[in-house]
Amino acid sequence: MLSAHTSPLEQPGTGDAGGMNVYVLELSRRLAQRGVAVDVFTRATSRHLPPVLDAEPGIRVHHVAAGPFDGLTKNDLPAQLCSFVRDVMRVDVENGPGYFDLIHSHYWLSGQVGTVLRERWGVPLVHSMHTMAKVKNAALAEGDSPEPMGRVWGEEEIVRHADWLVANTDEERRELLELYGADPSRVDVVHPGVDLDVFSARDRAAARSRLGVGRETPLIVFAGRIQPLKAPDLVLKAAALLRQRHDIPAEVAVIGGASGSGLERPTELQDLARELGIAEGVRFVPTVDQARLADWYAAASVVCVPSYNESFGLVAIEAQACGTPVVAARVGGLTTAVADGVTGTLVDDHDPSQYAAALAPYLTDTGLRTTTGAKAVAHAELFSWEATADRMIACYEAAARWRHAKEAR
Incomplete structure (x- = not known):
């Protein structure tokens, strides 16, 4: 190998x-x-x-x-x-x-x-x-x-x-x-x-308690390397629009470290959060082990994977295995990893307003999140x-x- x-x-x-x-x-x-x-x-x-x-x-x-x-x-x-x-x-x-x-x-x-x-x-x-x-x-x-x-x-x-x-x-x-x-x-x-022993459905309230996340907080999770290819900036821009246009006080957890061209601008996301006026609602979390990452997936209202390119998108499958819907870009392997309209939503371009619109239902509709999450678990079980x-x-x-x-x- x-x-x-x-x-x-x-x-x-x-x-x-x-x-x-x-x-x-x-x-x-x-x-x-x-x-x-x-x-x-x-x-x-x-x-x-x-x-x-x-x-x-x-x-x-x-x-x-x-x-x-x-x-x-x-x-x-x-x-x-x-x-x-x-x-x-x-x-x-x-x-x-x-x-x-x-x-x-x-x-x-x-x-x-x-x-x-x-x-x-x-x-x-x-x-x-x-x-x-x-x-x-x-x-x-x-x-x-x-x-x-x-x-x-x-x-x-x-x-x-x-x-x-x-x-x-x-x-x-x-x-x-x-x-x-x-x-x-x-x-x-x-x-x-996906390792279904690690990434599996678990109690959302308990996961939030372990991570210090409010029980009713609308939470978007991004997990991955911090670089333009992965588009973490788009998640922050969508969160700002959710507050401004949809009156949804969404918080964001950005999990990962700088990589590739992202190393050239190590504070870019923190600066962007301040410019957008959402810095108090964004948590930057260093890379974590798989067990902790599974807690973050379970705690999330929705996981966002807005990459410009993904050969597959393991984050999307891992999140679904934990019972969480995924909003992702309609690119590459993400079209296989996410069952559009069943386990989450695929977005056609990289317009923050489209992502805000796709994320909003999962942040506000508990019933939708629950039914979609159950289907997400079943979908992820196909990938062992x-x-x-x-x-x-x-x-x-x-x-x-x-x-x-x-x-x-």
Whole structure:
């Protein structure tokens, strides 16, 4: 398992850690439970990390020294990939030929490493994009920077050389075919999952009590990395409109830390809340563990996911699993994660007034929130990590058969 730019052991919600971290760790866990040993390779970001860590039974994490431990952004990492490849190949040499049966790379940086290892080891390469440069550049948030052409070219190369591609949704599969010319016979759809033991329906009043939220407070929750792509500013603007136009004193909890271009303006959201006159009703919460995050989801009247692009949207599924409706952008994987009009509402553009109108019913109508929340729980139960792992193993087997047949020709 290649996760070069971010470790599955990092706390999601800040820096480069997010849904992909959860994905790699949860998938690895379920594979290990099925008897598939998983070695995860990720770049070391501290000299204090052990070179190899047995994270859980069946999961070994390798912290690869590739470039300085800190101070590097994702845009700096392509120059460190040669060092990364060298150290990963050393593990194979130490264990003897044929030690690894298959490579699963995540994100384009890991995919570049995977294409080299695939040829060196003669094993299948399965790749998950998670996000794609061409898709992101087509729907940039205001103030965000476009993905560089080097990434576009890198992704095109991965599509040509990977034995199998895994898309999170049918929409992502369509993008791989139309934008990257992927072979439709070698692209499968495997939905990410949700940990239903952690994210589950619970007593809203008790969750609010634990978090210090008023019992009757209309509460909107945003959870994710603080960067323009995720559009947390839109949530604040919608909350201001809810107060001004709808007479709804909505409060907002923004959970997460700065990431990407958001690092350049670390106080931008706090400044915006003051400008909008809602600072007293906005709580900025640092990243929290999953159990605490589940409490925030349960405490919310509604969770808002207004991203400009999401390959899936784990936040949306996690929130629904906790019995909370979701208002989200009608983009990417969110159209799969949220059942529009059933478990929440999808919004067509990034107009704060449209979000205010979509959020208002869930903040004021207890009956609607209750019935929608019950349907949300049932919907989320369709997305389990167990199902993800079973489907992924089928993809691995298909990739191995395809490569074997290709080599036999």
